[in-house]
Amino acid sequence: MVPVLATRYVFTITARIGAVTSAGEIGTGERRIVPIVGGEVRGKDINGKVLAFGADFQIVRPDSSIDLEAKYAIESDDGAVIYVENRGIRRGPIDLVKKLNRGEAVDPALIYFRTMPRFETGSERYRWLMQSLFVASAARHADRVVIDVHQVL
Numbered sequence: 001m002v003p004v005l006a007t008r009y010v011f012t013i014t015a016r017i018g019a020v021t022s023a024g025e026i027g028t029g030e031r032r033i034v035p036i037v038g039g040e041v042r043g044k045d046i047n048g049k050v051l052a053f054g055a056d057f058q059i060v061r062p063d064s065s066i067d068l069e070a071k072y073a074i075e076s077d078d079g080a081v082i083y084v085e086n087r088g089i090r091r092g093p094i095d096l097v098k099k100l101n102r103g104e105a106v107d108p109a110l111i112y113f114r115t116m117p118r119f120e121t122g123s124e125r126y127r128w129l130m131q132s133l134f135v136a137s138a139a140r141h142a143d144r145v146v147i148d149v150h151q152v153l
Contacts, residue, residue, distance in 0.1 A: 011043025088115030
């Protein structure tokens, strides 16, 4: 018998972002770089801040879907540094994606935004982050991305 797949909410990352830089059309879409300039982490198992460096390296496909690859770090309230690599997909109706790209508000329920965060740390207290898989649901706002992280059990 195969175990039933389940998840458990662990924390929310709110990553503040800066202005988008475009490297232009690269043949498979537009390469964009979105700086990560800070933020916070809140949850039952960890609280802390998003460090003010890192970026989301994106490719905006011709169909307006976006392949995301964010690399940044968080620091827990007790001083542990945790590297985050978060890959994912954001897609939705073209008119709503264009609104998001202009910085306008869009109901997050209307946009598919899912990621697969991976974590690395030397901290024994947070070693469990390296011993499980995680999935996340996210929402893009004009100045931040909110990511609800769930551990796959």
